[in-house]
Amino acid sequence: MLLPGAEELGITQRQCLELLESAEDTLDFLISSLTYLIHAESQQAQPDAALIAEWEALDQEVFDVQYSLPGSxxxxxxxxxxxxxxxxxxxxxxxxxxxxx
Structure with missing residues (x-):
């Protein structure tokens, strides 16, 4: 299965699969880190609401990107x-x- 535009970039089927897996792993790792950070900061005696909001916004961005990728x-x-x-x-x-x- 080639991704659209892969042929013109000289990307093989195997490289397409590696791209798919790498993107998934990258986004999953980031979501995991953000989930941890949001939880850890919220457990502080005086949580930084602005920092939590920043991380939550990035988490939502990554979520949106993750679900818009199929077919890209x-x-x-x-x-x-x-x-x-x-x-x-x-x-x-x-x-x-x-x-x-």
């Missing part, structure tokens, strides 16, 4: 992986700080 073209999958992998990298130190508490 290969470039969209690549963009999702690049964009949200970067978000994962940005949140990793934050998750680590909460876990160290």
């Amino acid at each position: 073209d290969a470039k969209t999958y690549q963009h999702v992986i690049n964009t949200y992998a970067q978000r994962n990298r940005e949140l990793r130190p934050v998750v680590d700080r909460y876990m160290a508490k």
Whole structure:
């Protein structure tokens, strides 16, 4: 199964499957991190409502992206992986700080 636009990018069927899996894994990991962070912050003595709202907004964005992906073209999958992998990298130190508490 080739994703739309894969052929013109020279992406094989196997690479398409890897794109699909990578996008799914990237988004799932980000949702998991955000769920953890929202819960951890809400358990603080004085939760930061603005921070929680920011994370909830990102969580909703990722949810929307995740459910809009089926049927997307290969470039969209690549963009999702690049964009949200970067978000994962940005949140990793934050998750680590909460876990160290």
